[in-house]
Amino acid sequence: MPHTPKFVYAFAEGHKDLKDLLGGKGANLAEMTNLGLPVPPGFTITTEACRAFLATGDEPSGLRHEVEEHLRSLETRMGRRLGQPDDPLLVSVRSGAAFSMPGMMDTVLNIGLSDASVGGLAAQAGDDRFAWDSYRRLIQMFGKTVLGVDGDLFEERLEAVKRAKGASSDLELDTADLRDLVAAYKDLVADASGTEFPQDPRSQLGMAVRAVFASWNGDRARLYRRQEHIPDDLGTAVSIVAMVFGNLGADSGTGVAFTRDPASGKQGVYGDYLANAQGEDVVAGIRNTVPLADLERLDKASYDRLLEIMRVLEDHYRDLCDIEFTIERGTLWMLQTRVGKRTAEAAFRIAAQLVEQGLIDDDEALRRVTGAQLAQLMFPRFADAGGSEPITRGIAASPGAAVGMAVFDQATAVARAHDGERVILVRRETNPDDLAGMVAAEGILTSRGGKTSHAAVVARGMGKTCVCGAEALQVDPARRRFTAPGGVVVAEGDVISVDGSTGCVYLGEAPVVPSAVADHFEAEHVEDETATHGEVGELLRAVDRIMAHADRRRRMRVRANADTGEDAARALRFGAQGIGLLRTEHMFLGERRKHVERLVLADTDDDRAAALDALLPLQRRDFADVLAVMDGLPVTIRLLDPPLHEFLPDLTDLSVRVALAEARGAVDETAAGGADDAALLAAVRRLHEHNPMLGLRGVRLGLVIPGLFAMQIRAIAEAAVERVRAGGTPHAEVMVPLVAGVRELEIIRDEAREVFAAVSRETGVEVALPVGTMIELPRAALTAGRIAEAADFFSFGTNDLTQTTWGFSRDDVEASFFTQYLDAGVFGVSPFETVDADGVGRLVDLAVREGRTTRPDIALGVCGEHGGDPDSVRFFHAIGLDYVSCSPFRLPVARLEAGRAAVLGQADKRADGGVR
Ligand code: PEP
Ligand code: MG
Numbered sequence: 001m002p003h004t005p006k007f008v009y010a011f012a013e014g015h016k017d018l019k020d021l022l023g024g025k026g027a028n029l030a031e032m033t034n035l036g037l038p039v040p041p042g043f044t045i046t047t048e049a050c051r052a053f054l055a056t057g058d059e060p061s062g063l064r065h066e067v068e069e070h071l072r073s074l075e076t077r078m079g080r081r082l083g084q085p086d087d088p089l090l091v092s093v094r095s096g097a098a099f100s101m102p103g104m105m106d107t108v109l110n111i112g113l114s115d116a117s118v119g120g121l122a123a124q125a126g127d128d129r130f131a132w133d134s135y136r137r138l139i140q141m142f143g144k145t146v147l148g149v150d151g152d153l154f155e156e157r158l159e160a161v162k163r164a165k166g167a168s169s170d171l172e173l174d175t176a177d178l179r180d181l182v183a184a185y186k187d188l189v190a191d192a193s194g195t196e197f198p199q200d201p202r203s204q205l206g207m208a209v210r211a212v213f214a215s216w217n218g219d220r221a222r223l224y225r226r227q228e229h230i231p232d233d234l235g236t237a238v239s240i241v242a243m244v245f246g247n248l249g250a251d252s253g254t255g256v257a258f259t260r261d262p263a264s265g266k267q268g269v270y271g272d273y274l275a276n277a278q279g280e281d282v283v284a285g286i287r288n289t290v291p292l293a294d295l296e297r298l299d300k301a302s303y304d305r306l307l308e309i310m311r312v313l314e315d316h317y318r319d320l321c322d323i324e325f326t327i328e329r330g331t332l333w334m335l336q337t338r339v340g341k342r343t344a345e346a347a348f349r350i351a352a353q354l355v356e357q358g359l360i361d362d363d364e365a366l367r368r369v370t371g372a373q374l375a376q377l378m379f380p381r382f383a384d385a386g387g388s389e390p391i392t393r394g395i396a397a398s399p400g401a402a403v404g405m406a407v408f409d410q411a412t413a414v415a416r417a418h419d420g421e422r423v424i425l426v427r428r429e430t431n432p433d434d435l436a437g438m439v440a441a442e443g444i445l446t447s448r449g450g451k452t453s454h455a456a457v458v459a460r461g462m463g464k465t466c467v468c469g470a471e472a473l474q475v476d477p478a479r480r481r482f483t484a485p486g487g488v489v490v491a492e493g494d495v496i497s498v499d500g501s502t503g504c505v506y507l508g509e510a511p512v513v514p515s516a517v518a519d520h521f522e523a524e525h526v527e528d529e530t531a532t533h534g535e536v537g538e539l540l541r542a543v544d545r546i547m548a549h550a551d552r553r554r555r556m557r558v559r560a561n562a563d564t565g566e567d568a569a570r571a572l573r574f575g576a577q578g579i580g581l582l583r584t585e586h587m588f589l590g591e592r593r594k595h596v597e598r599l600v601l602a603d604t605d606d607d608r609a610a611a612l613d614a615l616l617p618l619q620r621r622d623f624a625d626v627l628a629v630m631d632g633l634p635v636t637i638r639l640l641d642p643p644l645h646e647f648l649p650d651l652t653d654l655s656v657r658v659a660l661a662e663a664r665g666a667v668d669e670t671a672a673g674g675a676d677d678a679a680l681l682a683a684v685r686r687l688h689e690h691n692p693m694l695g696l697r698g699v700r701l702g703l704v705i706p707g708l709f710a711m712q713i714r715a716i717a718e719a720a721v722e723r724v725r726a727g728g729t730p731h732a733e734v735m736v737p738l739v740a741g742v743r744e745l746e747i748i749r750d751e752a753r754e755v756f757a758a759v760s761r762e763t764g765v766e767v768a769l770p771v772g773t774m775i776e777l778p779r780a781a782l783t784a785g786r787i788a789e790a791a792d793f794f795s796f797g798t799n800d801l802t803q804t805t806w807g808f809s810r811d812d813v814e815a816s817f818f819t820q821y822l823d824a825g826v827f828g829v830s831p832f833e834t835v836d837a838d839g840v841g842r843l844v845d846l847a848v849r850e851g852r853t854t855r856p857d858i859a860l861g862v863c864g865e866h867g868g869d870p871d872s873v874r875f876f877h878a879i880g881l882d883y884v885s886c887s888p889f890r891l892p893v894a895r896l897e898a899g900r901a902a903v904l905g906q907a908d909k910r911a912d913g914g915v916r
Contacts, residue, residue: 007049008066010073011042016317021046023237025096028337035316037309039334041077042091042241043070045209047098050235053213064206071205071240078242083201087124088117090134090243093208095215097236100338104224105236106145106215108208109278110138110243114199118182125248132178133170133247139185139197142204146211147193157184205240212238229828244333246326247278251299254279257292257306257323259314262342264535265349269293269307271323279324279335302332313337318359319368320350344373345539352542362549363903369546371870371893371900375399377517377543378463378892382499382510390504391484391496394445394470395815397456399501401512402443402465405493408477410437412492417441424496426482428475429468429811430455432589432646438464443498445505447473447482450814450832457865463518463889465500469815473505517543521574521892547892550899551575556877558894559634559885561863563587565625568635571888575895578634578731579626580795580885581863584712585640587622588615588647596647599705600683612711619715620722627723627730634731636795636863636885637716638774639709639748641737643697645687654681693800693809698738698774702748709736713752717759717767724765733770735795740779742786749790772859775847776800784847788854795885796844798864798872802831805840832865835872845879852880861885870897877901 014022014030022030026044033039045067052060075081080089090112095105113121113135122131143149158170161181167173173181189197198204215221216236225232246254257271271292296303306325309332313321322340326333342350351365360368379400404422407413410433413425417440425441427434429448438444438458443465446455450469459466474483480492488507490496497510516536520543559580560571568579588596595614602608627635649657658681689695702709716732723730734752739745749771756767773790775781776797784794803810810832818830827836835841844862851858861883866872868890874897876884886894 004062005046005048005060006066007046007060007063008070009044009046010070011039011044014044019098020234021048021237023047023096023098023239024100024338025094025336026237026239029239029241031316032313032334032337035312037312037334038332040242040244041074042239043074044096045238045240047235047237050213050216050237051233053210054216054235059210067205067209067240074240074242082205083112083114083117084120085116086120088112088120088201090121091205092239092241092243093205093212094239094241095212095236096239097216097230098234099228099230100341101221101224101228101230104221105218106212108138108141108145108211110134110141111204111208112201112243113138114201114204116199117201125245127248128175129178130245130248132175132182133173134245136178136181136185139182139189142197142208143185143189143193145215146207147189147195147197149189149192153188153192154185157181157188160184209238209240212236226823226825241335244326244328244331244335245278246274246328247276248329250276251330252276252326252328253295253298254324254326255289255292255295257310257325258320258340259310259323260320260346260350262320262322262340262346265320265342265346265353266535267353273298279326299327299330302327302330305332309334315359318354318364320346344376347373348377348542348546349539352538352545355545362545363553365546366549366553366896366900366903369896369900371873371897374517374543374896375870375890375893376501377539378515378521378889379465379501379518380512380514381501382497383513388506388508388510390499391486391488391490391507392470392472392505393503394447394467394473394505395450395456396499396501396503397450397453397468398444398459398464398466400443400463400465401497401499401501401510402441403495403497403509403512404442405495406445406482406490407437407441407492408475408480408482410434410440413437413440424498426473426475426490427455427477429453430458432586435586435589438462443500444468445470445473445496445498447471447475448815449811450818450830453811453814459500460865460868460887460890462887465498467498467500467503467505470503470505471815516540518889520544522570547575547896550896552899553902554877554895554898555902556873556881556898557883558891558898559636559861559863559883560888560891561867561885562626562888564622565629567888568626568629571891572629574888574891576633576888576891577883578636579630580634580636580861580867580883581735582623582626582635582637583641584619584622584638585642585646587619588640592618593647596644597680599708600644600648600687601679605706608705608707612707616711616715619712620719623716623719623732624722627719627732628726628728631723631728631730634733636733636735636772636793636861637712638735638737639699639702639712641698641701643687643689643692643695644701644705645684645689645692648684648687649680651681651684651688654684691809693803699736699744699748700738702736703744709748710751710755713755714759717756717769718763720767720769721759721763721765733772733793735793736771736773737797738776738800739773739787740777741783742790745773745787745790770859774800774863775844776804776864778805778843781843781847785850785854788851788858791851791855791858793859793861794847794851796847796860796862796864796881798835798840798844798862798866799832801843801864802836802840805843806831806836808832829871834869835864835866835875837875841875841879844876848879848881859883868894873897874901874904 011030011033016027016031019027022044080087082089092109094107118135122128140154144151246252253275255273260267272289273295274289320340324336347369351368354360355365382401404424406426407423413423416423422442424443425437426445446468455468472485497506520540557577559578560576561581562568562571598611658677720730720732736748752771770792772793774797775794860881863885867884868886
């Protein structure tokens with residue numbers, strides 16, 4: 001038998017878990033009905049009917065009949081028919097999707113009024129004006145929403161009547177005026193739409209239902225869905241509800257209420273009330289509402305009943321509820337409820353409060369907060385965001401609020417910060433040379449690069465505010481200034497404010513509030529007086545409680561991406577269980593560049609060996625520092641990854657220098673440095689690459705520059721020996737970057753084994769460290785089964801894997817065309833931010849399975865930026881990774897989401913918001 005769907009549910013037939021079918025509004029009206037709360041009777045047409053309508057442009061067969069049946073029983077129950085001339089039943093036709101889309105779709109009130117029934121309504125209500133006002137509102141709403149008449153035209157007619165009367169508000173219009181207005185509206189509808197306003201109540205109802213269905217695809221709704229990542233194919237439900245009137249006099253009214261403060265989570269009476277009004281009046285703001293508490297004075301019985309209902313709802317939903325209600329001549333009616341939206345702070349506080357009240361358990365509390373909310377709590381913010389106009393906007397790359405004087409190079413940043421000044425480092429883009437300046441700065445602003453540009457990645461790692469890719473800025477480091485759109489010039493020393501949560505840049509100082517939560521994590525166990533009292537104390541206790549539970553529940557471990565002892569110490573405070581990625585490239589900068597230059601210029605084995613010998617003790621020191629801090633915990637050290645030219649002088653600068661030297665040389669043959677620079681220039685030219693990201697880097701460098709990786713491996717092994725001799729328990733691991741095929745790894749692994757044997761022999765301390773590889777190229781993922789034969793562990797480098805799977809250059813694409821890609825729906829979120837589950841994630845999943853088949857005990861982790869992204873962390877849990885590794889500052893988010901993933905179950909294998 002073919003499936004005949006049921007398209008209409010009476011409120012008594014539904015419940016709160018049928019949101020997909022009945023929409024949030026319909027499901028919760030049903031739930032409240034079944035709780036015995038005063039809900040005006042009605043029924044809901046399913047989203048399935050809407051989907052069928054949208055697919056064919058017509059109502060599905062059977063719908064009309066079902067609506068008729070439900071309408072008939074509604075009429076029987078109410079004792080009057082829809083539009084009955086002497087006593088009309090009126091209904092509202094309300095949209096309501098599974099996800100809240102406030103105000104994005106249509107609703108029509110007062111369906112059932114007509115020339116024939118307006119008099120009946122007046123007689124029943126004992127109020128002519130009310131009846132005619134209701135009628136004119138119906139024609140206006142119906143004309144606009146259902147018949148597509150420009151809403152401004154109704155406003156113009158209304159204004160004209162008001163003008164003629166000398167009235168400033170529509171409340172001053174009397175029955176005669178409203179009658180005239182109804183006549184004018186009817187003419188307008190006929191002229192503008194070519195059809196008369198329908199007088200038959202059933203036609204009104206049918207047309208309104210179809211219009212609400214169609215409003216799912218209205219411009220506003222589509223735009224909202226794109227922003228909120230709500231799928232386009234869900235459709236809206238339509239609830240048809242007997243009208244109750246809040247505009248029947250002083251003993252009537254309408255309001256909204258929250259069972260707790262949605263801003264702070266505090267329990268109490270929160271909301272607004274407007275006497276003698278309908279819901280739309282509250283939204284339109286035509287009169288000022290009064291605080292809900294005032295209702296106690298105005299109508300004590302309704303107030304007490306409302307509070308009682310709020311308690312019932314909280315106990316039942318076990319959460320903050322928001323409510324819309326109407327009082328009709330002293331009788332309270334519930335028009336809507338839902339689990340209310342809240343701020344990040346309120347989310348944590350409410351979850352913990354509900355556990356303490358015994359309403360939910362710790363698992364449920366963990367489900368009710370998100371990593372994104374925690375991240376929001378960890379950054380400082382501007383006290384009054386939006387107070388003034390930004391001078392420009394860039395990409396919100398690392399959240400937080402930073403204020404300081406603009407500086408244009410790292411040396412100035414360091415010097416000014418040393419003098420106690422707060423500075424914002426402004427660059428076109430940053431590179432590893434800017435690091436000291438970035439550390440010294442409060443925030444970083446760049447005009448180029450996206451969310452995974454150097455500036456963004458490093459800033460996020462440091463928990464530092466960053467706005468990048470502010471392309472409208474002309475940054476002129478030479479003249480030490482930048483120019484913003486409109487010709488605003490900001491010179492060195494001028495104060496600017498940078499909002500890393502919105503991407504906005506402001507001139508001057510905006511007041512900033514620091515994050516108590518971040519300070520609390522940093523302070524670790526240190527008892528801080530302010531941390532235990534008041535509102536902040538309650539928030540911190542809530543965060544602690546939920547984090548502790550996440551730590552108990554999570555299967556995945558968390559490690560940090562950290563390169564120095566200082567970073568490692570911070571990582572421990574934030575809960576790291578080891579280091580998943582220690583990048584060694586920072587160790588080749590600064591003073592040490594000269595050794596790299598020597599290495600590149602070396603003509604003979606001896607020259608090369610001398611350069612490497614100079615680097616060895618420096619590297620050993622670096623590693624020993626980190627191993628000391630992370631004693632007893634794994635530390636994965638990655639061998640050099642970036643192309644060597646990154647450590648050499650810039651081609652253009654060097655060319656100029658050599659050209660100048662040669663010009664001088666014509667005069668003075670012995671110009672100092674000229675010969676070295678010429679050799680260096682030749683090397684820089686030789687190493688120059690058009691696509692360095694795809695060039696001589698990673699393991700390729702290790703294979704082409706003899707001794708380079710062996711030196712690094714020796715430094716690691718000797719650092720481990722040093723720790724052992726000092727009584728420590730080092731767990732260093734050697735990681736090879738950018739492997740594409742097993743042979744590359746085998747060569748380096750064999751080289752490593754030789755070094756371990758040599759160091760063991762020389763020192764008498766046995767060293768045999770695990771050797772593993774990054775999986776960051778599609779070929780590595782596809783051949784992971786083979787690669788696992790030579791690898792003790794895999795660490796997924798999802799930054800490069802995303803870059804190479806999509807063929808996107810990460811430093812270039814985000815700022816240049818990602819906005820268009822997001823707008824066009826190619827992806828819902830940048831794949832550099834949330835792992836692209838369908839593509840990149842599939843490669844990771846494949847490599848996990850094949851790697852484990854070859855080597856069941858292989859350790860599997862991820863160290864790309866995605867390791868600290870909430871949705872991605874849940875994905876990595878689902879595919880069975882052992883750990884995620886991310887910047888220290890993102891560790892709490894990773895811990896929380898790993899815990900949430902464990903309690904949310906394995907069902908959601910796809911990360912949310914991935915590629916469609
Ligand atoms: C990666 O590619 O994901 C990774 C961690 O390496 P890097 O970002 O240093 O290239
Ligand atoms: Mg990489």
